Amino acid sequence: MNSRWPAANGRWQNGSTRGGDPPPLEPRRPVSLTELIDSAHLPAVDIFGNPSVMITGITTHAQRTGRNELFVAINGTRIDSHMMLSEAVEAGAAALLVDREVPPYPGVTLVRVPDTRHALGPLAQAFHGHPTRAMRVCGVTGTNGKTTVAHLIHHVLMRGGARPGLIGTLGASFAGHYVATRTTTPDALELAEMLRRMERQQIDTVVMECSSHGIHQGRINGIPLRGGALIGTSQDHLDYHGTWENYIATKKSLFFDHVATTPGSTACFNLDDPVGEDLSRTYLADWMGFTCGGSIPAAVRAEGIRQSVSGTDFALVVENASHTVHSPLVGAFNVTNMLAAASCCHVLGVPVELIARALGEAPPVPGRFELIDEGQPFTAVVDYAHTPDALERLLRTARRLCAGRLIVVFGCGGDRDRGKRAIMGKAAGDYADFAIVTNDNPRTEDPARIARQVVEGILRSALKSNRYHVVLDRRQAIEQAVHLACPGDVVIVAGKGHEDYQDVGSTRLPFDDRAVLREALAQLPGAVQPGTVVNPMTERLA
Numbered sequence: 098m099n100s101r102w103p104a105a106n107g108r109w110q111n112g113s114t115r116g117g118d119p120p121p122l123e124p125r126r127p128v129s130l131t132e133l134i135d136s137a138h139l140p141a142v143d144i145f146g147n148p149s150v151m152i153t154g155i156t157t158h159a160q161r162t163g164r165n166e167l168f169v170a171i172n173g174t175r176i177d178s179h180m181m182l183s184e185a186v187e188a189g190a191a192a193l194l195v196d197r198e199v200p201p202y203p204g205v206t207l208v209r210v211p212d213t214r215h216a217l218g219p220l221a222q223a224f225h226g227h228p229t230r231a232m233r234v235c236g237v238t239g240t241n242g243k244t245t246v247a248h249l250i251h252h253v254l255m256r257g258g259a260r261p262g263l264i265g266t267l268g269a270s271f272a273g274h275y276v277a278t279r280t281t282t283p284d285a286l287e288l289a290e291m292l293r294r295m296e297r298q299q300i301d302t303v304v305m306e307c308s309s310h311g312i313h314q315g316r317i318n319g320i321p322l323r324g325g326a327l328i329g330t331s332q333d334h335l336d337y338h339g340t341w342e343n344y345i346a347t348k349k350s351l352f353f354d355h356v357a358t359t360p361g362s363t364a365c366f367n368l369d370d371p372v373g374e375d376l377s378r379t380y381l382a383d384w385m386g387f388t389c390g391g392s393i394p395a396a397v398r399a400e401g402i403r404q405s406v407s408g409t410d411f412a413l414v415v416e417n418a419s420h421t422v423h424s425p426l427v428g429a430f431n432v433t434n435m436l437a438a439a440s441c442c443h444v445l446g447v448p449v450e451l452i453a454r455a456l457g458e459a460p461p462v463p464g465r466f467e468l469i470d471e472g473q474p475f476t477a478v479v480d481y482a483h484t485p486d487a488l489e490r491l492l493r494t495a496r497r498l499c500a501g502r503l504i505v506v507f508g509c510g511g512d513r514d515r516g517k518r519a520i521m522g523k524a525a526g527d528y529a530d531f532a533i534v535t536n537d538n539p540r541t542e543d544p545a546r547i548a549r550q551v552v553e554g555i556l557r558s559a560l561k562s563n564r565y566h567v568v569l570d571r572r573q574a575i576e577q578a579v580h581l582a583c584p585g586d587v588v589i590v591a592g593k594g595h596e597d598y599q600d601v602g603s604t605r606l607p608f609d610d611r612a613v614l615r616e617a618l619a620q621l622p623g624a625v626q627p628g629t630v631v632n633p634m635t636e637r638l639a
Contacts, residue, residue, distance in 0.1 A: 282311025464594025526558025
């Protein structure tokens with residue numbers, strides 16, 4: 098079996114074409130509205146009209162509603178589709194699901210529930226025949242590391258002879274097939290259909306990244322989680338959740354509302370993380386902890402950690418059984434990721450010896466501390482780090498592996514959490530020798546304004562004022578970092594990782610950090626010698 102994951106450009110890591118599209122999914126048989134509601138176990142349902150109307154599908158798009166489908170009206174972040182009920186009726190809806198009083202539509206059944214968004218997941222799972230009843234599902238959450246942990250679990254399960262499926266930031270993979278996804282955790286309808294596709298391919302275990310948006314919006318509702326892992330928490334998405342407390346409450350709800358309610362389930366908590374440690378004291382269902390050497394006893398831990406630019410070695414201890422792991426993954430944060438994966442695999446019944454061996458065989462995930470080597474005399478890395486904690490951990494790791502200077506290229510996304518910009522700037526200033534602030538999906542915000550807010554943090558750091566630069570053109574920023582580098586240096590390009598686009602205004606432009614970095618490295622005139630002036634900024638670093 099092949100566990101390699103397709104990069105964002107649709108190619109596998111070794112350059113061969115990715116797995117093919119899955120076979121067509123046969124249409125679901127029509128189901129009566131009452132059968133659908135009963136199967137979804139929806140509470141507090143009021144039905145006005147014919148409860149036995151036959152439903153041929155479920156949709157949240159009024160204009161795309163098919164004949165005899167159930168239209169689910171949702172009050173979204175931008176549009177309240179309760180205002181579009183008449184369009185759904187005109188398009189052929191047989192029933193409408195709402196969560197407020199609305200006028201009746203002749204011949205159309207009206208269903209009212211307390212919250213349509215949270216009812217959508219169970220309805221979608223019910224319509225597709227509850228595909229997860231034939232599979233085990235493991236959910237992975239945390240501010241950073243979800244993709245790596247899910248990838249590792251998937252790899253270990255394959256090496257153990259299972260037929261796993263994987264759903265997350267890089268898309269969905271199962272039985273040699275690949276399906277692109279728009280979000281880390283797909284919406285409830287897309288997710289239910291994807292799980293049904295996996296069921297048809299005899300997938301026995303599904304590993305799923307659970308983002309805070311996906312949890313809060315009920316996308317995973319109706320899916321029993323046999324296992325769940327909290328990797329770690331730090332500031333992110335406060336533009337959406339409003340407060341840190343709301344964000345953490347959402348993360349915790351994955352365990353209280355989805356794992357604890359599944360018979361035979363076990364949660365896995367990072368005891369080195371304050372939220373994980375708190376969960377270990379308040380969670381009443383089965384759980385196990387993992388640690389990189391903290392003072393709290395844990396069933397899964399790492400001992401004797403040794404790191405280099407070529408990988409990490411440590412002893413994986415699972416309930417006193419110890420096996421050595423030799424992994425190509427770099428950094429202490431990846432030890433935590435491997436422990437999270439090992440905990441979940443142990444919960445799923447994989448022997449410890451096999452877990453340790455498979456972790457050592459797992460290749461790096463695209464865009465996660467991905468080394469870019471074009472023969473240059475310094476280290477070049479692309480990483481997805483786009484939160485303060487992730488950037489700090491990335492730079493701390495790079496600093497320990499750096500014989501020369503540490504140069505970082507990074508930015509902050511527009512129309513997102515503004516509070517983290519100065520924090521990320523300070524992290525860059527505290528750990529890097531030179532920082533180049535650039536664009537990172539500015540969206541509809543003024544890129545210069547975003548950069549100024551990042552620089553505010555740099556000015557509060559230990560970095561000298563002549564050791565940072567603002568280059569809003571991301572390609573030029575990467576090229577300048579490459580020309581600054583001397584033998585023994587480390588160049589980090591952070592923030593986008595696997596992404597192959599740049600969101601500027603309302604336009605999505607093609608842009609891949611890895612490809613741009615390779616081009617810049619390939620254009621070097623030769624080995625850059627220490628002290629060589631490649632451009633004016635080099636003199637400022639002398």
